[in-house]
Amino acid sequence: MRVLVAIVLLAGSVVAQQIGNPTTQEGVTPPRGTFAIRNARIVTVSGPDIENGTVVIRDGKIEAVGANVSVPAGAQTIDGRGLSVYPGMIDAGTNMGLVEVPQGANGTVDTSEVGDLNPNAKAIIAVNPHSAHIPVTRVEGITNTLTAPTGGLISGQAALINLLGTAPKEMAVVPQLALVINYPRITSAGEGFGGQRQQPANLSEALAANERQVEQIRKMLRDAEAYGRAQDAYAKDHSLPHPDHNVVLESLVPYVRGEQPVIFRAEREAEIRGAVKFAEDMKLKPIILGGHDAWKVASLLKQKNVPVILTGVLTLPVREDDDYDTLYANPAKLQEAGVRFCISTGDAGAEVRNLAQYAGMASAFGLSKADALKAVTLYPAQILNVADRLGSIEAGKMANLVITDGDLLEIRTHIRYLLIDGRPVVLTSRHTELNDSFKNRK
Amino acid sequence: MKRLIVFLLTISTLPVISGRAQQRLAPPETLIRNATVLTITHGTLQNTDVLLRNGKIAAIGKNLQASANARIIDGTGKFVMPGIIDCHSHSMLDTINEGTLAVTSMVHTQDVLNTTDVDLYRELAGGVTTLNLLHGSANPIGGLNTVVKIKYGRPASEFLFPGAMPGIKFALGENVKQSSRPNLPGVPRRYPNTRMGVEEVIRDAFTRARDYKRTLDEYRAAVKNDKNAIPPRRDLQLEPLVEILEGKRYVHAHSYVASEILMLINIADEFGFKIKTFQHVLEGYKVAKEIAAHGAGASIFADSWGYKIEAYDAIPYNAAIMTRAGVVVSMNSDSDERARRLNIEAAKAMHWGDLTEEQALKLVTLNPAIQLGIQDRVGSLEVGKDADVVIWNAHPFSVYARVDTTFIDGEVFFDRQQDLARRPELAKERAALEQAEPNRPATRGQSPQTPRRRPSGHEDDDIEVEKP
Numbered sequence: 001m002r003v004l005v006a007i008v009l010l011a012g013s014v015v016a017q018q019i020g021n022p023t024t025q026e027g028v029t030p031p032r033g034t035f036a037i038r039n040a041r042i043v044t045v046s047g048p049d050i051e052n053g054t055v056v057i058r059d060g061k062i063e064a065v066g067a068n069v070s071v072p073a074g075a076q077t078i079d080g081r082g083l084s085v086y087p088g089m090i091d092a093g094t095n096m097g098l099v100e101v102p103q104g105a106n107g108t109v110d111t112s113e114v115g116d117l118n119p120n121a122k123a124i125i126a127v128n129p130h131s132a133h134i135p136v137t138r139v140e141g142i143t144n145t146l147t148a149p150t151g152g153l154i155s156g157q158a159a160l161i162n163l164l165g166t167a168p169k170e171m172a173v174v175p176q177l178a179l180v181i182n183y184p185r186i187t188s189a190g191e192g193f194g195g196q197r198q199q200p201a202n203l204s205e206a207l208a209a210n211e212r213q214v215e216q217i218r219k220m221l222r223d224a225e226a227y228g229r230a231q232d233a234y235a236k237d238h239s240l241p242h243p244d245h246n247v248v249l250e251s252l253v254p255y256v257r258g259e260q261p262v263i264f265r266a267e268r269e270a271e272i273r274g275a276v277k278f279a280e281d282m283k284l285k286p287i288i289l290g291g292h293d294a295w296k297v298a299s300l301l302k303q304k305n306v307p308v309i310l311t312g313v314l315t316l317p318v319r320e321d322d323d324y325d326t327l328y329a330n331p332a333k334l335q336e337a338g339v340r341f342c343i344s345t346g347d348a349g350a351e352v353r354n355l356a357q358y359a360g361m362a363s364a365f366g367l368s369k370a371d372a373l374k375a376v377t378l379y380p381a382q383i384l385n386v387a388d389r390l391g392s393i394e395a396g397k398m399a400n401l402v403i404t405d406g407d408l409l410e411i412r413t414h415i416r417y418l419l420i421d422g423r424p425v426v427l428t429s430r431h432t433e434l435n436d437s438f439k440n441r442k
Numbered sequence: 443m444k445r446l447i448v449f450l451l452t453i454s455t456l457p458v459i460s461g462r463a464q465q466r467l468a469p470p471e472t473l474i475r476n477a478t479v480l481t482i483t484h485g486t487l488q489n490t491d492v493l494l495r496n497g498k499i500a501a502i503g504k505n506l507q508a509s510a511n512a513r514i515i516d517g518t519g520k521f522v523m524p525g526i527i528d529c530h531s532h533s534m535l536d537t538i539n540e541g542t543l544a545v546t547s548m549v550h551t552q553d554v555l556n557t558t559d560v561d562l563y564r565e566l567a568g569g570v571t572t573l574n575l576l577h578g579s580a581n582p583i584g585g586l587n588t589v590v591k592i593k594y595g596r597p598a599s600e601f602l603f604p605g606a607m608p609g610i611k612f613a614l615g616e617n618v619k620q621s622s623r624p625n626l627p628g629v630p631r632r633y634p635n636t637r638m639g640v641e642e643v644i645r646d647a648f649t650r651a652r653d654y655k656r657t658l659d660e661y662r663a664a665v666k667n668d669k670n671a672i673p674p675r676r677d678l679q680l681e682p683l684v685e686i687l688e689g690k691r692y693v694h695a696h697s698y699v700a701s702e703i704l705m706l707i708n709i710a711d712e713f714g715f716k717i718k719t720f721q722h723v724l725e726g727y728k729v730a731k732e733i734a735a736h737g738a739g740a741s742i743f744a745d746s747w748g749y750k751i752e753a754y755d756a757i758p759y760n761a762a763i764m765t766r767a768g769v770v771v772s773m774n775s776d777s778d779e780r781a782r783r784l785n786i787e788a789a790k791a792m793h794w795g796d797l798t799e800e801q802a803l804k805l806v807t808l809n810p811a812i813q814l815g816i817q818d819r820v821g822s823l824e825v826g827k828d829a830d831v832v833i834w835n836a837h838p839f840s841v842y843a844r845v846d847t848t849f850i851d852g853e854v855f856f857d858r859q860q861d862l863a864r865r866p867e868l869a870k871e872r873a874a875l876e877q878a879e880p881n882r883p884a885t886r887g888q889s890p891q892t893p894r895r896r897p898s899g900h901e902d903d904d905i906e907v908e909k910p
Contacts (some may be wrong), residue, residue, distance in 0.1 A: 361783070412789055
């Protein structure tokens with residue numbers, strides 16, 4: 001029996017090694033240095049471009065930016081002539097690091113816990129710093145992702161990570177940034193939760209089922225709020241009976257108190273309206289993730305000041321009679337209506353590297369080029385409340401910078417240098433290494 | 443007798459009433475003036491005119507003259523490119539997989555065409571004009587393909603690409619092995635379950651086809667001398683395979699890993715036929731020289747990877763490595779969603795692998811045309827070729843580019859200005875339909891029945907990847 005167990009364990013570990021072959025820099029976090037990028041075009045995003053300027057980086061931060069900035073003694077210089085410096089891009093709607101191969105390697109899938117109510121499932125715990133997806137993504141200029149769990153009604157807590165680091169702690173910018181709720185869909189075609197087809201229900205039954213699911217979430221949030229009050233009361237007055245701890249309710253307290261945002265996955269109009277109302281009733285700080293119909297409810301989103309992490313720019317319009325460019329033009333319509341938004345691939349991991357293309361397409365259909373760039377840099381930083389640290393090139397912010405030979409959003413542009421947390425990142429990945437191995441095979 | 447002859451002559455001059463649609467009037471002549479013309483085969487021409495007449499490209503040059511009733515389009519600042527050809531599509535098919543048997547060469551995608559698929563219009567808006575409609579990847583030997591021009595709004599017969607070489611879909615690897623389906627107790631699994639079995643299915647089918655061909659050849663020889671020779675019993679499954687052996691039908695083989703690519707090359711060499719294209723072939727870069735030596739083309743994703751194990755070693759440098767090894771490479775979509783932006787998929791080969799613009803443009807024009815045997819008619823802007831032409835408002839490799847107009851055989855099938863102009867009228871029509879009596883929800887809460895939708899825009903036939 002023990003021999004059998006040993007064989008099984010050995011076989012499992014062989015499979016684990018085959019997935020995510022180590023690349024040369026995996027075990028090494030490059031040190032922070034003092035750098036100066038000189039004579040480059042600096043696209044600050046928060047202000048006008050600086051056609052010929054210098055960025056000084058020290059101790060992980062941007063120390064100085066400008067046309068005439070002195071370079072500290074001993075700084076390593078990067079010759080920026082002919083090059084452009086941009087803030088690293090941020091994708092706020094991913095599962096980056098939680099899944100390696102979604103089909104056929106379930107052992108690598110850590111996105112969705114069992115059960116409907118999992119607020120205490122924290123994405124940061126399961127993020128794999130050695131996922132092949134991470135270098136593949138960052139070499140295209142994406143320096144940060146919000147990694148969210150999926151599944152159930154309350155999926156868990158999303159983490160904002162730097163795409164650099166040998167351990168989750170090194171990667172985490174905000175380890176528990178937001179609670180993630182899948183706002184229940186009204187499925188009048190009788191599709192049960194999880195996509196199983198049942199007998200077609202009628203509308204009133206579907207609405208009732210939907211309300212039951214919403215009530216499940218509501219009840220847990222109310223319990224968490226009461227739990228928080230009980231814990232606080234005991235902390236002030238030890239003469240009260242000691243309330244037992246509950247890891248599930250404990251994790252919800254900052255969110256029900258409106259101290260941190262709650263992300264609602266909602267794509268269609270009914271779910272977006274439902275989520276906005278639910279958040280208002282429960283006094284939460286909502287962010288919509290998805291927002292395919294956001295253009296239809298733009299005035300509501302503006303009025304309630306609810307921001308949207310827009311996925312689906314490159315998704316087929318849902319309704320047959322939707323305009324062919326409905327989703328391409330979604331960001332431009334929101335911008336015009338004054339709704340806060342950012343653009344995301346909405347992808348688990350493998351496609352996140354194409355974030356620039358989503359912004360570019362939005363610009364082809366109405367969004368200005370400047371706003372398209374903001375939609376993948378400053379706007380996600382603002383929506384995630386980290387604009388003090390990320391999203392633009394300003395003194396004091398984290399040195400997450402990408403240096404290119406052209407327009408960052410254009411696919412024909414090449415990335416020349418990358419810095420994350422003021423650390424120089426080698427521009428290799430599983431893909432560059434396989435390319436190097438095979439390109440000269442005779 | 444004379445009256446009979448007169449009668450016969452009279453009826454022979456009457457218009458023939460056939461089952462086909464009436465012959466259409468020729469489209470109006472169109473002159474696109476002063477554009478940047480991406481010819482594909484003769485470089486990029488600045489400030490150049492393109493004249494479309496009678497469904498063909500009539501002239502390319504400077505200061506062309508058109509007839510008095512021609513439509514003149516000012517192409518200043520615009521880019522003109524041949525219509526994009528998507529070598530791997532499942533658009534306009536009501537179903538794609540006859541998955542019940544491992545060899546279904548008797549089924550034909552042409553039997554399930556659905557001309558009302560709205561994604562066809564969305565693909566026209568992305569500059570696509572020709573599709574290779576393939577059977578799915580459920581079987582080692584699948585069904586027969588259909589090459590179409592996207593003549594959205596016309597009957598199915600008008601979609602069929604005239605003179606396109608017939609083809610068939612093969613598939614290797616995980617989908618065929620049904621490796622992602624759980625083993626259910628008491629439910630028999632379909633053979634094959636391993637890549638060993640995939641090879642044996644193909645070997646067995648071609649062995650039977652070779653024997654069948656021998657009886658056919660014997661009959662063909664015998665019937666020359668004896669018109670009463672008895673033909674062999676028809677075998678609809680083996681007939682397409684005989685066509686492959688005789689070089690009359692192209693094989694398009696879905697494949698991923700290096701081992702199965704080499705396996706199929708070996709079988710093809712052994713039975714004396716050629717694989718026309720490997721589809722997806724995401725590990726093609728590992729065996730590029732073998733693919734080139736065999737003479738097969740490759741029709742690939744630009745950069746999709748990691749969605750299943752056999753795609754884990756996929757790299758976006760695939761197009762560049764195979765192109766440099768001498769393989770004819772095309773970028774395909776296998777997705778109604780991705781088909782709308784094949785211009786950028788082609789551009790990705792300049793980003794990953796540094797192909798030249800000329801090489802990258804071919805990936806969605808001339809190369810897929812060659813792979814489908816239609817390069818004499820489409821795939822480049824040359825005088826005499828079909829007027830399958832697209833006007834872009836910027837270079838098609840720019841992420842900021844958008845299609846203005848799509849022509850097929852000189853006729854407009856998509857025009858952005860016309861689309862925008864129709865929107866207010868369509869919005870009114872929708873509002874009126876929503877208010878109409880049959881569409882109101884019944885008082886007892888019954889929702890109106892909606893037709894079941896085929897899921898669209900998914901990768902590789904049958905993978906549903908969970909979204910965050």
